[in-house]
Amino acid sequence: MTTAELYEELNYVNHSREKRLHYANLMIKNPDLIPKLLDILFRVDDKTSPRAAWVFEFMCSNNINTIIPHLDDFTEQMHKIHLDSAVRPVAKICELITKSHTSKQDNQIKKALTATHKERIIEVCFDYMINDKKVAPKAYSMTTLYILGKEYDWIHPELVLILEQDFALQSAAFKARAKQILYKIKKEKING
Incomplete structure (x- = not known):
């Protein structure tokens, strides 16, 4: 998945636990996507940045060790x-x-x-x-x-x-x- 594709996927993330968990698990299973997620998170003026933050938070809540390579x-x-x-x-x-x-x-x-x-x-x-x-x-x-x-x-x-x-x-x-x-x-x- 490219950064652009992940960006589009994040449009489906909302406040529901189910959606955040789905994408958090996607990150945990595909750690190569985490730098792309961070790239989107740090587009600080973009409305999709918070969605990336929600997914990143859920990922860290489920498995804090996933953040280690990205500290x-x-x-x-x-x-x-x-x-x-x-x-x-x-x-x-x-x-x-x-x-x-x-x-x-x-x-x-x-x-x-x-x-x-x-x-x-x-x-x-x-x-x-x-x-x-x-x-x-x-x-x-x-x-x-x-x-x-x-x-x-x-x-x-x-x-x-x-x-x-x-x-x-x-x-x-x-x-x-x-x-x-x-x-x-x-x-x-x-x-x-």
């Missing part, structure tokens, strides 16, 4: 994504990567994720937190930053500052997640 490309370009419907899956993928990286189970992400990848993830998550993004990317970013803050000691103080500053202005969903994160950070600080 450099993904983390290098993810900051360019700006359409809200594509930002949410990118933030979710960052959370999935981070959770795998810090999982108690041994996995391939632990070996593949470099300091550079983590720095790029941290940067994009802080961007989502301070810029005018919707609640879902902020919630995924909070979790990602909380997790990586255990490894990078400067993150938690910055995250607390942002959460406390934005708290009054944000939605109930943001406040609920922020309370959880602030509680965890405070608890860890007390327990040393």
Whole structure:
């Protein structure tokens, strides 16, 4: 399948779990299509970019190891994504990567994720937190930053500052997640 053919196929992707899963499985079974999917994802002003993001997120949710050969490309370009419907899956993928990286189970992400990848993830998550993004990317970013803050000691103080500053202005969903994160950070600080 060419990039142009995949682009056309993505017109059939919608919000239904069934469609996203179908195309995610297609990527998992045909890993040679993943660079083509990323090419479409990073056409950041194209209305098909979010559809590629949805498929990529489902693929990573089903098998996070499929992203490993593409970590450099993904983390290098993810900051360019700006359409809200594509930002949410990118933030979710960052959370999935981070959770795998810090999982108690041994996995391939632990070996593949470099300091550079983590720095790029941290940067994009802080961007989502301070810029005018919707609640879902902020919630995924909070979790990602909380997790990586255990490894990078400067993150938690910055995250607390942002959460406390934005708290009054944000939605109930943001406040609920922020309370959880602030509680965890405070608890860890007390327990040393």
